[in-house]
Each structure stands twice: as C-alpha cells, then as structure tokens.
Amino acid sequence: MNRECGITTIDESEIPENWRAAALSKVEMPSKDEPHRLPGCYYRDSDFCFLDDMSEGDYVDLTMNPERFTGYAGDSAHRIWKSIYEENCFGISEFDTLGAFNTQGGLPRGPAAASESECLEQRVYYKIISGLHASISTHICNEDFNQSTGEWGPNLQCFVDRIAAYPERLRYIYFNTVLLLRAVSRIGPYLSAYDYCGDGSHDGDAFTLEKLKNVISTAQNVGKFDETVLFRGDKAEVLKEEFKQHFRNVSRIMDCVGCDKCRLWGKIQTSGVGTALKILFELDESALDPAVNHNLLSRSEVVALINTLHRFAESLHAVNNFRRMWQEAEKSK
Ligand code: FAD
Numbered sequence: 001m002n003r004e005c006g007i008t009t010i011d012e013s014e015i016p017e018n019w020r021a022a023a024l025s026k027v028e029m030p031s032k033d034e035p036h037r038l039p040g041c042y043y044r045d046s047d048f049c050f051l052d053d054m055s056e057g058d059y060v061d062l063t064m065n066p067e068r069f070t071g072y073a074g075d076s077a078h079r080i081w082k083s084i085y086e087e088n089c090f091g092i093s094e095f096d097t098l099g100a101f102n103t104q105g106g107l108p109r110g111p112a113a114a115s116e117s118e119c120l121e122q123r124v125y126y127k128i129i130s131g132l133h134a135s136i137s138t139h140i141c142n143e144d145f146n147q148s149t150g151e152w153g154p155n156l157q158c159f160v161d162r163i164a165a166y167p168e169r170l171r172y173i174y175f176n177t178v179l180l181l182r183a184v185s186r187i188g189p190y191l192s193a194y195d196y197c198g199d200g201s202h203d204g205d206a207f208t209l210e211k212l213k214n215v216i217s218t219a220q221n222v223g224k225f226d227e228t229v230l231f232r233g234d235k236a237e238v239l240k241e242e243f244k245q246h247f248r249n250v251s252r253i254m255d256c257v258g259c260d261k262c263r264l265w266g267k268i269q270t271s272g273v274g275t276a277l278k279i280l281f282e283l284d285e286s287a288l289d290p291a292v293n294h295n296l297l298s299r300s301e302v303v304a305l306i307n308t309l310h311r312f313a314e315s316l317h318a319v320n321n322f323r324r325m326w327q328e329a330e331k332s333k
Helices: 021-026 075-086 120-142 156-164 167-186 188-193 206-222 236-256 260-281 299-331
Strands: 144-146 151-153
Touching (some): 075 120, 075 236, 120 144, 120 156, 120 167, 120 236, 120 299, 156 167, 167 188, 167 206, 167 260, 167 299, 188 206, 206 299, 236 260, 260 299
C-alpha cells in the first residue's frame, strides 16, 4: 500500500531476446522430481536457497529500484525478522563434539547475540543474518526520506541508533562482505568465462566485463574468509544439511515480506549469500572448472551473487560517509 514499496517493471520487448521467458524456458532445467546431476556428481539439492521458476514473473531493472527507505515497518516487518532469527535454532543440540548449544534463537538478543557457547556454524548463521539486517538498515539510513523537507539523504541519527550503537553489527557487515568476496574469488575463472549475453558470443559489454575483472582480482587479494574451518568433524554432514535447511527456510520467509521492493532486495540478497555458501561449501575445484561445468550456476544465481556483493560494498561506502558526518558533527559542537 506504500508508494515507495512499488517496483518499476519493464516490458519484455526491452529485454535482450536471450533473456526472455521463452528463451530461458528452453534452457535445460532439471525435472522437479529428479535431482539435477552436474558433471562430477553435483546435484541441485546442493543449493542453499529455493530458486524461483524463471518462466514467470516480471522483468525488473534493479538500477531503477534502489534499496532505500520505503516506510515498511512495524509488526509485520518485526515478525519477518524474528522468524529469520529463529531459524538459528539448530536441533542437534546434543552435538557433543562442538560443545553446548544455546537453542534460544530469536530476537531481540542484544549485542552479545552470537554467544561463545554456540557452535561455530550457529554463530556463522547469526553473523550472516545480523550482517544482512545491518546492511539493509544502513541502506535505509543512507537513503532516508525526510518528511519535513521532502528530500532524500543520509540520516546520521538513524545510523547511530541502528548500527553504530552495536559495533558487532558493523563487524557482521564486513563478515558478509568477506564471505562474498571469498566466493567470487573462488569462482573467478567461472565468472570470467560466463556467457553473460546468453548467445555464446562472449562479446558482452566490454565495460561491464572489465569491471567484473577488477572485482574478481580485488576479491582474490582481499578474501580472507577461511571456509575450511567449518563443517568439520564426525557430524559435519548432518550439521551442513541443517544449516542448508535453515538458510533455505529464510528464502521462503522472504516471500512473506509485505513490501514488494523490500521483498525484491531481500530475496536477491538471500539468494546471493546462498550462492556464496554453495560455492564455498558444496563445490570442489573440479566442479568450478568452467570447461567442465558451464551450467554450474543459474543466471539468477550469478546476478544475485554480484548484486549482493555490490549491496554490501555500498553499505561499507555509506559507513565511511557516516563516519565523516559524525566527525564533522563532533567538530562543530
Ligand atoms: P528492525 O530493523 O525491524 O529490527 C527489529 C529488532 O531487531 C530491533 O529492535 C533489534 O532488537 C533487532 N535488530 C535490529 N538490527 C539488528 C541486527 N543487525 N542484528 C541483530 N538484531 C538486530 N524497510 C525499508 O525502508 N526499506 C527496505 O528496503 C527494507 N527491506 C526490508 C527487507 C526485509 C527482508 C525485511 C524483513 C524488512 C525490510 N525493511 C525495509 C524493514 C526494515 O528492515 C525495518 O524492519 C523497519 O525499518 C523497522 O525498523 P526498526 O527500527 O523497528 O527495527
């Protein structure tokens, strides 16, 4: 019902032919009943997210629908966040090799939320969600609507109240960024060889491809996330399945967000982080070879991965702006 929640869609005629529903539905997709086998024994059930059916839906130019303040708030928004945090309740609480579990998921749990008594994977789940929440809040504060002036712009007090007062939330934005960078770095050769135009020409837009090359090389120098310390030990597979299940549930919960634009960005970012998790935890080096597995990721996974990294990078850029605003406000006191 809120005007800011609306999405600007575009007509199919404006879309390159290879990306239209008809062309996409020609792409060989796995049957819903059978797991899709990728060369090297990788199955679509390795996904950390439920992917929507690409044959129906609207076309959206993301640049025309910026993630910003929409006015979506109150009980509905709180219930969604609460449900997402409650997915942090891992059932294998007697998982003795990893120590005691705190099975009290949920929110609000305050600054010490990712408690040391929880297993590493449970803490990682919390950091991912809290970091995503913090990044979304940063965008809301960075592009806030000032009711009295009628103008859009950064709102320092909003950022202080939602992020700066809880330093661990900022740390979790960095945590997600590093996780995404590590995934992009790992899949660099695949992304470089990816057929972006969908016509096999690999021509693409030279400017975009050059930018992508820069992102991949930055990711290779920055990514310090060490995925090898997770999902180890006797019950690693059980724990991984459970983690995956929880994360998939988040993608389902996103369907209930009662604001179209918030849902759009919520789903993209869940899918982007889910794709990063899949790249880090499900695929070994041979699967990542673009010559062997050119269909390893769906187009929407590639789009979600890159756009989610962009969202987090923009959040960190906004954080720097807020720091400057804070210092200037302090000076002028
Ligand atoms: P909320 O952000 O709703 O948080 C609720 C409670 O969670 C807080 O009181 C606090 O105790 C706890 N909390 C807050 N942040 C964190 C954190 N980082 N880690 C741990 N705990 C935390 N609104 C828009 O204007 N634009 C959008 O694009 C948008 N996208 C959204 C996407 C999704 C998926 C959802 C669920 C909501 C979205 N919203 C959006 C709504 C927005 O996130 C807030 O819910 C809304 O602005 C109300 O904020 P709030 O201050 O009441 O606290």
